[in-house]
Amino acid sequence: MLDRLNEALEQVERDPGEPVDVAAMARAALTSEHHFRRMFSTLAGMPIAEYVRRRRLTLAGAEVIEGRDTLLDIAVRYGYGSAEAFGRAFRAMHGVGPGEARRTGAALNSQSRLTFHLTVEGNTSMRYRIVEKEAFRLIGPKARVPLVYEGVNQPMVDFVMGLGDAVHERIEELSDQEPRGSLAVTVAHDPDQREGSDIDYHQAAATSAAEVPEGMEALDVPAGPWVAFQFDRVNFPEGIQRIWVYAYSEWFPSNPAYRIRQGPSMVKAEYEGDLAGGEVWMPVEKTGA
Numbered sequence: 673m674l675d676r677l678n679e680a681l682e683q684v685e686r687d688p689g690e691p692v693d694v695a696a697m698a699r700a701a702l703t704s705e706h707h708f709r710r711m712f713s714t715l716a717g718m719p720i721a722e723y724v725r726r727r728r729l730t731l732a733g734a735e736v737i738e739g740r741d742t743l744l745d746i747a748v749r750y751g752y753g754s755a756e757a758f759g760r761a762f763r764a765m766h767g768v769g770p771g772e773a774r775r776t777g778a779a780l781n782s783q784s785r786l787t788f789h790l791t792v793e794g795n796t797s798m799r800y801r802i803v804e805k806e807a808f809r810l811i812g813p814k815a816r817v818p819l820v821y822e823g824v825n826q827p828m829v830d831f832v833m834g835l836g837d838a839v840h841e842r843i844e845e846l847s848d849q850e851p852r853g854s855l856a857v858t859v860a861h862d863p864d865q866r867e868g869s870d871i872d873y874h875q876a877a878a879t880s881a882a883e884v885p886e887g888m889e890a891l892d893v894p895a896g897p898w899v900a901f902q903f904d905r906v907n908f909p910e911g912i913q914r915i916w917v918y919a920y921s922e923w924f925p926s927n928p929a930y931r932i933r934q935g936p937s938m939v940k941a942e943y944e945g946d947l948a949g950g951e952v953w954m955p956v957e958k959t960g961a
Contacts, residue, residue, distance in 0.1 A: 676701040689751040707931040719864030726783035733780040799902040810891040812876030846877035851940040908948040933957040
């Protein structure tokens with residue numbers, strides 16, 4: 673999987689001025705566009721479009737400083753329709769316009785070329801299971817919060833803490849199937865899942881209940897397979913957040929028969945001070961590999 677991802681990224685280097693065709697890159701990686709976007713953002717820490725923009729302007733910056741071609745020629749070569757559009761993008765990344773950079777030999781920012789590798793460590797292991805689930809519902813209160821990859825998501829914490837004991841007890845009562853109990857459920861709206869983008873956060877129960885209590889919402893989830901990663905006594909929230917990195921950097925490349933599918937992610941956790949144990953559930957689908 674990672675070899676195919678690296679081959680897909682070669683398109684950026686070969687044709688830096690061509691429009692970004694993420695669907696074609698996903699096909700080159702033999703996966704879905706949804707999986708490709710999520711995998712790239714998780715591993716690189718930025719969306720694929722942002723990486724392409726930064727690589728494009730890094731290469732263009734070198735040519736601007738070199739001074740052989742006109743600024744307009746460079747702009748066109750790297751996919752910009754006008755010198756003005758190129759100038760705005762150049763300044764946004766480098767903090768200086770291309771003309772000034774050429775005149776003064778200004779120091780420019782650089783986006784290194786990304787290559788993904790799978791590092792196998794003998795002491796790294798994660799228990800997981802594949803669970804086939806029938807269609808079910810997630811019922812509970814919902815809030816719109818920003819996506820945070822590292823550290824405490826304070827709006828999320830404030831939302832959960834403000835629900836009150838009666839609401840948490842009602843969620844527990846609604847739970848009638850795996851994963852049992854009160855779940856942290858996230859649904860992303862940005863296909864690139866950029867840091868700070870909006871996500872729907874549900875404090876919810878997996879249930880077959882038809883009735884939705886007042887103040888709660890229902891999210892209908894179709895039937896399909898899930899991968900459930902088990903964790904025990906990890907630091908909260910960093911230990912749980914690292915499971916997503918582990919999944920995309922190690923588990924999916926090592927298990928090419930599965931890829932992520934669209935749907936909510938669910939976390940079932942029990943807390944003991946700053947430590948947590950439980951499971952992270954990710955919706956997957958078979959690739960046919």
